[in-house]
Structure formats: C-alpha cells, structure tokens
Amino acid sequence: MRTxxxxxxxxxxxxxxxxxxxxxxxVQGQPDVPGASAQSVHVKGFPWDKxxxxxxxxxxxxxxxxxxxxxxxxxxxxxxxxxxxYHIILKRGDDRWHKVRAHKxxxxxxxxxxxxxxxxx
Numbered sequence: 375m376r377t378x379x380x381x382x383x384x385x386x387x388x389x390x391x392x393x394x395x396x397x398x399x400x401v402q403g404q405p406d407v408p409g410a411s412a413q414s415v416h417v418k419g420f421p422w423d424k425x426x427x428x429x430x431x432x433x434x435x436x437x438x439x440x441x442x443x444x445x446x447x448x449x450x451x452x453x454x455x456x457x458x459x460y461h462i463i464l465k466r467g468d469d470r471w472h473k474v475r476a477h478k479x480x481x482x483x484x485x486x487x488x489x490x491x492x493x494x495x
Contacts, residue, residue, distance in 0.1 A: 421492045423461075428494030434458040437479070444486050450493070451479040461494040 422430050433454035440447040452458045452474040460480070462470040467488035474480045 421490065423492055423494035428461060430460070430493060430495050431458065434460075434474075434495075439490065441489070445483050446486075446488070446490065447481065447483050448490065449479055449481045450474060452476060459495055462490070463492040463494065465489045465491045 422435050424430065431454055434450075434452050436451035436453055437449045438447075439449075448462065450460055450472075455476050457473055457475050459471060459473040462472070462482065464470070464484065465488065467484060470482060472480050472482070
C-alpha cells in the first residue's frame with residue numbers, strides 16, 4: 375500500500391512539475407495545500423450559455439458541479455415557472471439533453487476523461 379502511495383505521489387510531482395514527491399504546485403486562485411494534485415482544482419461556476427439561440431434563462435441557472443475524483447457530478451435546478459430543456463455539452467463524450475419541470479432539479483454523472491464544456495438549452 376505504501377509503495378502505491380509513493381508511486382502516486384511521484385506521478386503527481388512529475389505531472390505538476392514539482393521537484394519532490396511531497397511538493398505541490400500553486401494554482402491561481404487556490405491556496406497552497408499539501409498533497410493537492412492536478413485533479414483537485416475546482417471549477418468556479420458553470421460555463422452557462424448566456425447569449426444566442428441556446429441561452430439559458432436566469433431562473434434556470436442554478437445548481438452544483440463537482441469535478442473532484444474520477445466521476446463528475448452535475449445537479450441542475452430549474453427555478454422557473456415553466457419547464458426548461460437543458461443541453462449538456464461534454465468534451466470527449468456524447469451530449470445530453472434533459473427536460474426539467476418547473477421548480478425541480480436533475481442530477482447526472484459521467485466518468486473521466488469526459489468533462490463539462492458548456493450548459494445550454
């Protein structure tokens with residue numbers, strides 16, 4: 375078990391360009407945290423489509439996104455008085471469409487290497 379942890383630390387150090395396995399890289403806007411890896415960077419907010427034909431209404435721009443670990447979790451909340459069909463655009467994966475009724479929420483997940491590109495309607 376210790377060998378795996380040491381190998382993982384060495385791989386993280388090489389990935390981040392650090393000199394030693396215990397060293398960390400500074401991420402802009404994130405505090406220096408010992409043991410942090412490239413996968414622990416948080417995404418601030420959603421990449422909402424705010425203009426054009428696929429614009430998401432303001433009342434439908436609510437939810438949470440967690441990209442820590444191997445599986446990404448997305449929860450969308452529709453606070454509008456009408457149903458909204460969300461278009462989840464993914465990098466390296468099939469897009470997803472889902473209609474959320476008024477004042478309801480919807481959850482979805484996907485595995486790495488797929489990642490969130492944009493949320494539209």
